[in-house]
Amino acid sequence: MNKTVLVTGATGYLGSHLVKRLVHENFQVYVFVRDKDNLKKMSGLQNRIGILDFRDNLDIKFDFIVHAATCYGRNNETHSEIFNNNVLLPIKILEKNTHLQNSIFVNVDTILNKYINLYAFTKKQFLEYLIFNQKKFKSVVNVQFDFMYGPNEESCKFTQYLLESFKKQYEVQLTKGEQIRNFIYIDDLVEGFYKIITHLNEVLKMEQFYEFQIGSDSNMKLKEYILLLHKLSASNSKLLFGAVPYRENELMKTTINNDAIKKIGWKAKFDIEESLFNCIKEGR
Numbered sequence: 001m002n003k004t005v006l007v008t009g010a011t012g013y014l015g016s017h018l019v020k021r022l023v024h025e026n027f028q029v030y031v032f033v034r035d036k037d038n039l040k041k042m043s044g045l046q047n048r049i050g051i052l053d054f055r056d057n058l059d060i061k062f063d064f065i066v067h068a069a070t071c072y073g074r075n076n077e078t079h080s081e082i083f084n085n086n087v088l089l090p091i092k093i094l095e096k097n098t099h100l101q102n103s104i105f106v107n108v109d110t111i112l113n114k115y116i117n118l119y120a121f122t123k124k125q126f127l128e129y130l131i132f133n134q135k136k137f138k139s140v141v142n143v144q145f146d147f148m149y150g151p152n153e154e155s156c157k158f159t160q161y162l163l164e165s166f167k168k169q170y171e172v173q174l175t176k177g178e179q180i181r182n183f184i185y186i187d188d189l190v191e192g193f194y195k196i197i198t199h200l201n202e203v204l205k206m207e208q209f210y211e212f213q214i215g216s217d218s219n220m221k222l223k224e225y226i227l228l229l230h231k232l233s234a235s236n237s238k239l240l241f242g243a244v245p246y247r248e249n250e251l252m253k254t255t256i257n258n259d260a261i262k263k264i265g266w267k268a269k270f271d272i273e274e275s276l277f278n279c280i281k282e283g284r
Contacts, residue, residue: 004062005062012069014189019045029049062103066106067107070123083122105137107126165237187270187275232277
């Protein structure tokens with residue numbers, strides 16, 4: 001019998017890619033959306049998924065809930081809007097539909113320091129809520145990663161912003177780029193979530209709360225990443241490193257531990273040069 005999965009944030013970048021993969025693998029997939037008119041990333045899938053409204057009372061039993069919905073605060077949202085989307089809304093959904101707590105809850109978290117911005121702060125607040133209430137769920141699985149990238153992201157995402165700037169030959173103002181980050185391609189990240197979902201029964205035999213980190217085996221300075229993308233784009237854009245100051249509590253070095261995810265058979269398949277070239281090619 002096919003497993004039933006509920007995905008929040010299915011109209012976002014990670015959520016939409018995960019939904020496509022789960023549908024391809026014959027999972028019974030339902031998605032939570034706030035705007036049923038905003039389903040362009042679900043093109044071709046509407047007849048193969050169940051589309052639910054956040055206000056719906058649910059009577060469906062889900063094996064897994066993947067909570068990928070988030071508000072980054074990149075579109076001038078107020079503090080209360082970010083807090084509502086990242087903390088209050090998922091709690092209200094769980095309170096309204098208490099039977100959802102019989103599912104395995106897979107939370108999409110961030111590796112960022114919670115004091116770097118309100119997005120990271122509110123994501124950590126919701127995680128603390130899950131940990132505090134973990135015994136109410138069948139199990140809670142928290143998943144962290146650092147710098148996700150892939151083709152055709154939203155323009156507000158850093159890689160897509162660079163690609164669009166390089167294409168138009170714009171001058172780009174940047175920090176010094178000394179941050180050491182872990183870059184993970186969208187296809188590798190989705191494969192990690194798929195491995196987690198399909199191996200959870202063996203992982204969670206003795207664990208109420210479990211945490212995975214997904215990332216490449218080696219880190220890279222942000223400046224090196226930008227220069228590589230610039231080179232592969234064959235752009236003449238001028239790069240102004242040091243023109244932008246670091247944020248307060250800037251994450252200067254990422255630490256990703258892949259041991260847990262590798263134990264269930266995951267490994268990164270895409271090297272960074274190949275995957276960045278894919279981003280450039282698909283964006284042309």
